[in-house]
Amino acid sequence: MRTDVLTARRIVVKVGSSSLTTAAGGLDSDRVDALVDVLARARATGTEVVLVSSGAIAAGLAPLGLTERPRDLARQQAAACVGQGLLVARYTASFARYGLRVGQVLLTADDISRRAHYRNAYRALAQVLAMGAVPVVNENDTVATAEIRFGDNDRLAALVAHLVRANLLVLLSDVDGLYDGDPSRPGSQRLREVRGRQDLAGVEIGSSGSSGVGTGGMVTKVEAARIATDAGIPVVLTAARHATDALAGRETGTFFHRTGERAADHLLWLEHASSPRGSVRLTAHAVRTVAQRRGPLLAAGVTRVDGDFVAGDPVELQDESGRVVARGLVGLDARELPRLQGHSTREVVHQDDLVPLVSAPPPVDTAPVAPARVRIRIRTAEEYARAGAGSDSPGR
Ligand SMILES: Nc1ncnc2c1ncn2[C@@H]1O[C@H](COP(=O)(O)OP(=O)(O)O)[C@@H](O)[C@H]1O
Numbered sequence: 342m343r344t345d346v347l348t349a350r351r352i353v354v355k356v357g358s359s360s361l362t363t364a365a366g367g368l369d370s371d372r373v374d375a376l377v378d379v380l381a382r383a384r385a386t387g388t389e390v391v392l393v394s395s396g397a398i399a400a401g402l403a404p405l406g407l408t409e410r411p412r413d414l415a416r417q418q419a420a421a422c423v424g425q426g427l428l429v430a431r432y433t434a435s436f437a438r439y440g441l442r443v444g445q446v447l448l449t450a451d452d453i454s455r456r457a458h459y460r461n462a463y464r465a466l467a468q469v470l471a472m473g474a475v476p477v478v479n480e481n482d483t484v485a486t487a488e489i490r491f492g493d494n495d496r497l498a499a500l501v502a503h504l505v506r507a508n509l510l511v512l513l514s515d516v517d518g519l520y521d522g523d524p525s526r527p528g529s530q531r532l533r534e535v536r537g538r539q540d541l542a543g544v545e546i547g548s549s550g551s552s553g554v555g556t557g558g559m560v561t562k563v564e565a566a567r568i569a570t571d572a573g574i575p576v577v578l579t580a581a582r583h584a585t586d587a588l589a590g591r592e593t594g595t596f597f598h599r600t601g602e603r604a605a606d607h608l609l610w611l612e613h614a615s616s617p618r619g620s621v622r623l624t625a626h627a628v629r630t631v632a633q634r635r636g637p638l639l640a641a642g643v644t645r646v647d648g649d650f651v652a653g654d655p656v657e658l659q660d661e662s663g664r665v666v667a668r669g670l671v672g673l674d675a676r677e678l679p680r681l682q683g684h685s686t687r688e689v690v691h692q693d694d695l696v697p698l699v700s701a702p703p704p705v706d707t708a709p710v711a712p713a714r715v716r717i718r719i720r721t722a723e724e725y726a727r728a729g730a731g732s733d734s735p736g737r
């Protein structure tokens with residue numbers, strides 16, 4: 342038995358498109374009902390549930406006369422617009438069988454990478470839970486542009502788990518766990534547990550399966566598991582048909598043990614969900630300060646400004662060679678900075694709004710301090726698409 346699962350009082354369950362649709366396309370009511378049966382049982386035992394559900398685009402295909410997932414963003418937006426309503430209507434009817442209400446929550450990465458928005462999203466979700474309803478979360482695909490699109494719900498679910506302070510993330514797919522190679526290949530073995538990155542060495546993490554409606558495949562699930570476990574949230578990855586066992590703490594799928602501690606609220610979003618609006622180049626001294634989070638970034642430490650950002654936007658902080666050393670929420674507009682750079686003590690990024698992405702050399706003028714934790718940065722959807730990785734591209 343998995344004690345972390347049994348003791349979890351608040352859980353985020355993410356279900357993929359491939360687990361909600363029929364082979365012929367369209368929503369599969371029986372599969373929606375089967376999932377809701379499991380979630381309603383968890384609720385009956387006092388566990389709070391947040392559902393992150395994909396399927397908007399898949400559900401909108403048939404009603405719009407589309408036979409496959411469109412490759413262009415405009416038709417994906419249209420499909421999501423029609424499908425999201427159908428999806429939530431289906432959940433509303435299904436949860437109503439248990440006297441439970443659902444509330445639709447549509448998020449964009451852009452909305453919630455800012456600190457104030459993050460708090461607002463937390464307040465809204467916490468209130469929905471406090472009032473006994475089940476939040477059904479998805480990305481707001483209809484208004485998300487290629488630039489701000491988060492792109493896959495696996496990573497979105499990991500960030501939502503952090504946002505709502507969940508004790509567990511459950512990823513439900515059409516495959517019953519992470520395999521060491523293509524699961525359709527004879528001889529591939531399921532990993533029962535992952536305790537850290539070392540357990541993933543040699544594992545072939547591939548893209549979407551044959552359903553044709555999934556996004557990102559195992560790549561985004563493993564990234565999601567890494568985001569969650571690094572932030573102290575264990576993850577169960579299994580097939581939707583094993584959801585009962587997964588929530589009962591039985592040994593199904595792949596269990597990712599937590600590897601880190603909960604990080605400051607908005608910093609995880611800043612690191613994983615935000616798309617930088619510009620970049621600021623720093624002196625060597627300022628690089629050391631921000632990489633070790635020993636103080637704020639002052640205008641005196643800025644040597645160059647690129648982009649058209651305004652106060653509150655996420656920006657990249659670069660060293661003198663252009664290497665990205667941190668991300669920060671900037672406190673000044675791009676047009677204000679040039680006249681201050683190099684000499685002013687005005688604060689450009691507050692210390693609490695900084696995420697170091699690499700460790701820096703120890704400062705020459707002070708005693709050695711512990712280096713900042715080296716973080717493996719998860720790509721944004723935009724970077725992901727640019728790299729043409731897997732099938733996660735918005736152009737798919
Ligand atoms: N190493 C692996 N282990 C398990 N599944 C994998 C692996 N590599 C690629 N996959 C594929 O990932 C698919 C699940 O991802 P995806 O199609 O995006 O589903 P979902 O809609 O649930 O997000 C599986 O059907 C499987 O074919």
Ligand SMILES: N[C@@H](CCC(=O)OP(=O)(O)O)C(=O)O
Nearest residue numbers: 358395396397398493494556
């Ligand atoms: N937001 C999109 C789903 C994106 C996504 O990650 O899909 P999936 O890989 O099926 O979980 C939708 O609702 O269609």
